[in-house]
Amino acid sequence: xxxxxxxxxxxxxxxxxxxxxxxxxxxxxxxxxxxxxxxxxxxxxxxxxxxxxxxxxxxxxxxxxxxxxxxxxxxxxxxxxxxxxxxxxxxxxxxxxxxxxxxxxxxxxxxxxxxxxxxxxxxxxxxxxxxxxxxxxxxxxxxxxxxxxxxxxxxxxxxxxxxxxxxxxxxxxxxxxxxxxxxxxxxxxxxxxxxxxxxxxxxxxxxxxxxxxxxxxxxxxxxxxxxxxxxxxxxxxxxxxxxxxxxxxxxxxxxxxxxxxxxxxxxxxxxxxxxxxxxxxxxxxxxxxxxxxxxxxxxxxxxxxxxxxxxxxxxxxxxxxxxxxxxxxxxxxxxxxxxxxxxxxxxxxxxxxxxxxxxxxxxxxxxxxxxxxxxxxxxxxxxxxxxxxxxxxxxxxxxxxxxxxxxxxxxxxxxxxxxxxxxxxxxxxxxxxxxxxxxxxxxxxxxxxxxxxxxxxxxxxxxxxxxxxxxxxxxx
Ligand code: SF4
Numbered sequence: 001x002x003x004x005x006x007x008x009x010x011x012x013x014x015x016x017x018x019x020x021x022x023x024x025x026x027x028x029x030x031x032x033x034x035x036x037x038x039x040x041x042x043x044x045x046x047x048x049x050x051x052x053x054x055x056x057x058x059x060x061x062x063x064x065x066x067x068x069x070x071x072x073x074x075x076x077x078x079x080x081x082x083x084x085x086x087x088x089x090x091x092x093x094x095x096x097x098x099x100x101x102x103x104x105x106x107x108x109x110x111x112x113x114x115x116x117x118x119x120x121x122x123x124x125x126x127x128x129x130x131x132x133x134x135x136x137x138x139x140x141x142x143x144x145x146x147x148x149x150x151x152x153x154x155x156x157x158x159x160x161x162x163x164x165x166x167x168x169x170x171x172x173x174x175x176x177x178x179x180x181x182x183x184x185x186x187x188x189x190x191x192x193x194x195x196x197x198x199x200x201x202x203x204x205x206x207x208x209x210x211x212x213x214x215x216x217x218x219x220x221x222x223x224x225x226x227x228x229x230x231x232x233x234x235x236x237x238x239x240x241x242x243x244x245x246x247x248x249x250x251x252x253x254x255x256x257x258x259x260x261x262x263x264x265x266x267x268x269x270x271x272x273x274x275x276x277x278x279x280x281x282x283x284x285x286x287x288x289x290x291x292x293x294x295x296x297x298x299x300x301x302x303x304x305x306x307x308x309x310x311x312x313x314x315x316x317x318x319x320x321x322x323x324x325x326x327x328x329x330x331x332x333x334x335x336x337x338x339x340x341x342x343x344x345x346x347x348x349x350x351x352x353x354x355x356x357x358x359x360x361x362x363x364x365x366x367x368x369x370x371x372x373x374x375x376x377x378x379x380x381x382x383x384x385x386x387x388x389x390x391x392x393x394x395x396x397x398x399x400x401x402x403x404x405x406x407x408x409x410x411x412x413x414x415x416x417x418x419x420x421x422x423x424x425x426x427x428x429x430x431x432x433x434x435x436x437x438x439x440x441x442x443x444x445x446x447x448x449x450x451x452x453x454x455x456x457x458x459x460x461x462x463x464x465x466x467x468x469x470x471x472x473x474x475x476x
Pocket of ligand 1: 206207208209210213214216254255282304
């Protein structure tokens with residue numbers, strides 16, 4: 001069976017592929033690679049990966065492409081499930097015998113409900129990692145003999161035994177050759193990276209216990225599994241030799257620094273390649289490890305600070321204190337590392353005062369860039385269970401009709417509208433302050449590329465905020 005791994009069209013600039021940790025249109029155009037789809041694609045003869053939002057393919061384009069395949073595999077999410085089922089329905093219309101498969105955190109947690117929502121349109125859902133499940137399905141194995149899948153037979157839902165997490169990550173194929181074969185590398189951008197970038201994983205899973213974090217609780221697991229440093233090096237070397245347009249490599253692991261030894265070993269091997277790279281780090285990584293990575297080409301770190309309020313850090317089981325995060329940030333600056341801080345508005349314990357505390361904290365840290373998201377209690381997370389128990393969930397719609405994130409959390413002392421508005425306030429207060437503006441102007445004066453980038457992003461940001469407000473007001 002020939003499979004099509006499809007990230008279907010959704011909304012303009014919607015970053016919802018099998019590599020985005022939360023699905024929404026972003027303030028500035030931002031696309032992650034559909035990495036999870038590329039692993040099985042690399043193991044199955046005749047496969048193809050289509051990333052419609054990035055390739056600017058319409059639904060009609062995708063239907064035409066799908067006619068040439070026997071199976072379509074989509075990575076779905078809580079916000080996009082209905083859209084993905086509708087895409088599958090349209091595909092079945094033009095190719096009735098195609099096998100439709102959904103994967104990803106949502107269907108892993110709610111397989112039966114997802115099949116029911118599919119109403120006969122979805123043939124199979126894969127629970128958990130789907131690399132080998134989809135491979136075995138394409139090899140023609142009887143569905144009942146494929147672990148980790150659910151399907152409906154004679155009106156009954158069949159769940160085959162769970163599939164254990166993959167231990168030998170080195171046995172998986174490199175994803176980069178699939179990127180090069182199927183995807184337009186130059187269209188993948190993350191604003192705070194040097195673009196075009198390429199991202200890979202050097203591990204799967206994260207041992208931390210953050211209650212809101214989706215992948216480790218539903219999909220990638222809380223046990224960190226590592227590729228060998230040599231295997232990682234070989235893929236990076238392949239990229240350097242075969243994707244010369246790459247300007248920066250991203251290790252988009254759940255947390256690259258969760259194993260310091262792994263981080264240092266990978267860094268030491270990468271050093272002779274002389275490339276610029278980025279990581280996702282926890283704000284408790286020690287100075288020495290940062291230094292080893294910096295000396296090996298690390299330029300930029302993406303860090304989940306989440307909040308500036310210590311009790312909220314405890315509520316969400318972040319496992320990092322403010323004091324540690326402040327020290328980490330100082331260490332990064334001392335080493336000349338650029339820092340992108342991720343914050344979440346509306347986590348348990350949030351009040352009007354803690355919102356201001358977080359905004360002031362980010363300003364004091366004086367990070368290079370920030371991202372403010374809305375707390376989203378996705379099914380399968382401890383946050384979801386807590387929010388359900390406490391009656392905090394005001395709506396099941398995680399995105400509005402234009403793909404922008406909606407605030408579904410409503411606290412007795414803080415409304416979803418107040419949390420929603422805090423995101424814009426955060427961006428305004430962080431980016432439109434004299435120190436940041438002066439620094440940006442300085443960069444624009446000396447660097448033409450930076451000037452074009454900042455002006456383009458500024459325009460995108462203003463348009464985004466306008467659409468975001470319109471989306472919210474249309475729905476309220
Ligand atoms: S450290 Fe990061 S990846 Fe790990 S559970 Fe927390 S938020 Fe998720």
